[in-house]
Structures are given as structure tokens and as C-alpha cells.
Amino acid sequence: MNKLQLTTCLSFLFLAMLITENVFSQNPDQSKKSFITKKKIGQVQEQDVFEYTLQNKTGMQVQLITYGAAITNVITPDKDGKMSSVVLGFDSLSQFAGTDNSLMGSTVGRVANRISNKKFTIDGQEYTLSSDIHGGINGFDKRVWIAKEISKKNELAVEMTYLSKDGEEGFPGNLLVTVTFTLKNNDLVIDYKATTDKATPLVLTNHTYFNLSGGKSNKALDTELTVFADQYLEYGDGSLVTGKILNVKQTPFDFTTPKTIGKDIEKVQQYTNGYDVTFALRNQTSKLALAAKAFEPLSGRALEVYTTEPGVVFYSGNWLSEKVKGRNGVPYTKNGAFCLETQHYPNSINTPNFPNTVLRPKETFTSQTIYRFLVRNH
Known part of the structure; x- marks a missing residue:
């Protein structure tokens, strides 16, 4: 190639770059790329805490922090294509680590929800816990997890790991827990995995608070909810389940067809200030199935929840x-x-007729939940 040909070739290349840049500036959607970023946002318990941002090619974003293995932000488009957050969160790590944090987006364990009287017995040995709820005074939501990026084809994933030591919060066994968050298309996939060296109860969930209006309303009462469950767990004072499984028909807990969250909420407020109920899902096979759907007319956003778990807790943000x-x-x-918290039933360890929640040595616990974000025009 002579000098004239080289100059001509470089000129065409430069012109092509200019045209490409102009196309992307005029059509920003075409320039969106999928990526993961990581940054240190501070320290808790003298341990570094990192924030991960996952973005797919459509511009949907998921943010995670290693404190509490928490989902801190989910940004999705509404029916007009406007991007905004659909989950509650805070502006700073100090708020996430503070006393005002109501498990925002956190991974909850070793046993989510309640254990009656802070006690249970396994193989004749009685154990006493530090608290009757959400894994103890310092449960998984108050621990710093170790995270790493996972390389998957056309998927963005972050794996978080925590070793819960024998005796922590009163639980037996060294429990190794891994939670993997994957952004796949417009699905946020959560995979749980755990092993132990002593028999221990295990109930894991995620406690993200959803407001699908994306800031258009400070209430979620007009959100339409459908739950694929014909039964719910009866509960008494303090939302502790009684052990009875009741039919939802002709009760305020009937969400078998779409119903706004606010329609019957006053009928349950005398018990729990609003909904805080566990549904026994139709799917009890441990295979992935649709558990619930939500639709927010203001924004056109819809949420579908799939899970391998037998139950889902519906909480209507009563104490916000x-x-x-x-x-x-x-x-x-x-x-x-x-919240739509996929999990095994509360107090299962003390309720023989509920699905088993005891993990034993040489067993591997696995569970999957998918939050799928969609847009509808009506």
C-alpha cells in the first residue's frame, strides 16, 4: 500500500468513526452496553464494603452491596420508556448499616421469618437463639459478604459468599452460604446454595421492597397483585403462624385473581397493621414455577416472581x-x-407438618427465585 492509498484509507476510517459517533449520539439506546462495575463505598465492622452495578443492553440496572448481600437499586423503564428505580433504598452505606434499615433488599438468614420462643430441637439437642426473627440479632443482613464477578455468556453475575460459624446467633454448624445474583435479559435471578457440617435449620430469602410506580406514587396500595396460592398460613399475635393452613376463598387473603393491595387491607390491619402473610403456593414440587404477579397502572410496569420455594410472604410495608x-x-x-419474599414456611423447625427446613452434612441446599420486570400498556 502506497502513501496515497494509506492516507485515503485512514480518511475513510476517520469519517466512519465520526458517522458512528453521530448515530450513537442521536440514538443513545444503540450505544448501551452491558457491563459490571465495582467500587468501594466504605467500611462496616472494619471490613471493606463494595457496590456492584450490573447493566444490560436495554439500560436496566441492578445495584448490589456486600453488606447484607443486598439489592440496593433496580432501575427499569416504564410504559413511556422512562428509567427509574422500582425498589426502596438509601443514599449511604451508613444508612444501610444503621438502625433505620428494615432489611432493605437484604439476604435474610440463617432462618428468615420467625422461630417460636427462640428455641428448637434437632436430634434431641435443644438450641436457644439470640432472637426469634430473621436469623438473630445479627443475622445475614448485618454481615459483610465476600463477592466476586462470575463470567457467564450474555449474562452478568455477582456471587456473594458468607461463612456462618458454629454457634453464631445460637445456630449449630459451620454453614457456608453462596448467593448468586444474575441479570439475564430483564430477569434478576437469585440462586442460593448452602452446605453445613452439623444439622441446622435453614430458611433463606430476599427482602426487597418494591414500588413499581418508579416514584410516581409514594404508596403501593393501587398496585394489582395476583398470588398463585389457594391457601395461606393462619397467624396470631406478632404474625407467628399457628400451624394451620387455611383456604384463601372468602377471606382478605384471596389474591387468586388480580386485586389491588389496598382493596381489603383494612380487614387485616387489626392483626398486623396490614398484610404480613405466608402463602402456601400451588407449586410444591421444588421446581421453578410462577408464584406471584404485580402490576402498577401508573407506570405500566409489571413484576413476575418465579421460585422453587413452597411459600411466599407478602408484606405490605406496614411499618415503613x-x-x-x-x-x-x-x-x-x-x-x-x-415485599414478595420466597421462602420455606415460618417456624417450620417447630411445626412437623410443614415442609422440612433442616439441612444436614453431606447435603447441599439449593433454591432459585426470579424477579422478572415487564412493561404493559394497559
Whole structure:
């Protein structure tokens, strides 16, 4: 190639780059790329805490932090293509690590939900816990996890690992837990895995608060909910289940067809200030199946929840308080968001007729939940 040919070739290449740059600037959607970023956001318990941002080619974003293995942000488009957050969160690590954090997006364990009287017995040995709820005073939501990026074809994933030592919060056994968060298309996939060296109860879940309006409403009461369950777990004072499984028909807990969260909420408020109920899902096969759907008319956003778990807890944000400021300094409001926590039943370790929650040595616990984000125009 002579000098004239080389100059001509370089000129065409430069022109092509200019044209490409102009196309992307005029059509920003075409320039979106999938990526993972990692940054240190501070320390808790003298341990570094990192934030991961996962973005797919459509611009959907998921943010995670290693404190509590928590989902801190999910940004999705509404029916007009406007991107905004659909989960509650905070602006700073100090808030996530503070006393005002109501398990925002956290991984909850070693046993999510409640264990009656803080006691249980396995193989004739009685154990006493530090608390009757959510894994103890310092459960998994208050621990710093070790994270690494996982390379998958056309998928973005972060794996978080925590070793819960024998005797922690009163639980037996060294329990190694891995939670993998994968952004696949518009699905947020959560895979749980655990092994132990002593028999121990195990109930894992994620406690993300959803508001699908994306900031258009500070309440979630007009969100339409469907739960694929014909039965729910009866509960009494303090939301502790009684052991009875009841039919949802002709009760405020009937979400077998789409119903707004607010329609019957006053009928259950005398018990728990709103919904805080475990549904026994139709799917009891341990295979992945649709558990619940939600639709927010204001934004057109829809959420589908798939799980291998036998139950889902529906919580209507009853104790969210305006005294607490969330992301961008905006105060929370009662019923300002809802949770759909896929899990085994509460207090199963003390309720023989509930599905087994004891993990034993040489066994491997696995579970999967998918949060799928969609848009509808009606």
C-alpha cells in the first residue's frame, strides 16, 4: 500500500468513526452496553464494603452491596420508556448499616421469618437463639459478604459468599452460604446454595421492597397483585403462624385473581397493621414455577416472581415510617412498597407438618427465585 492509498484509507476510517459517533449520539439506546462495575463505598465492622452495578443492553440496572448481600437499586423503564428505580433504598452505606434499615433488599438468614420462643430441637439437642426473627440479632443482613464477578455468556453475575460459624446467633454448624445474583435479559435471578457440617435449620430469602410506580406514587396500595396460592398460613399475635393452613376463598387473603393491595387491607390491619402473610403456593414440587404477579397502572410496569420455594410472604410495608428518609432524601410512607419474599414456611423447625427446613452434612441446599420486570400498556 502506497502513501496515497494509506492516507485515503485512514480518511475513510476517520469519517466512519465520526458517522458512528453521530448515530450513537442521536440514538443513545444503540450505544448501551452491558457491563459490571465495582467500587468501594466504605467500611462496616472494619471490613471493606463494595457496590456492584450490573447493566444490560436495554439500560436496566441492578445495584448490589456486600453488606447484607443486598439489592440496593433496580432501575427499569416504564410504559413511556422512562428509567427509574422500582425498589426502596438509601443514599449511604451508613444508612444501610444503621438502625433505620428494615432489611432493605437484604439476604435474610440463617432462618428468615420467625422461630417460636427462640428455641428448637434437632436430634434431641435443644438450641436457644439470640432472637426469634430473621436469623438473630445479627443475622445475614448485618454481615459483610465476600463477592466476586462470575463470567457467564450474555449474562452478568455477582456471587456473594458468607461463612456462618458454629454457634453464631445460637445456630449449630459451620454453614457456608453462596448467593448468586444474575441479570439475564430483564430477569434478576437469585440462586442460593448452602452446605453445613452439623444439622441446622435453614430458611433463606430476599427482602426487597418494591414500588413499581418508579416514584410516581409514594404508596403501593393501587398496585394489582395476583398470588398463585389457594391457601395461606393462619397467624396470631406478632404474625407467628399457628400451624394451620387455611383456604384463601372468602377471606382478605384471596389474591387468586388480580386485586389491588389496598382493596381489603383494612380487614387485616387489626392483626398486623396490614398484610404480613405466608402463602402456601400451588407449586410444591421444588421446581421453578410462577408464584406471584404485580402490576402498577401508573407506570405500566409489571413484576413476575418465579421460585422453587413452597411459600411466599407478602408484606405490605406496614411499618415503613415517614421518620426515615430513603433514596434522594425522600421519606418513606406506610404501605409505600411491598415485599414478595420466597421462602420455606415460618417456624417450620417447630411445626412437623410443614415442609422440612433442616439441612444436614453431606447435603447441599439449593433454591432459585426470579424477579422478572415487564412493561404493559394497559
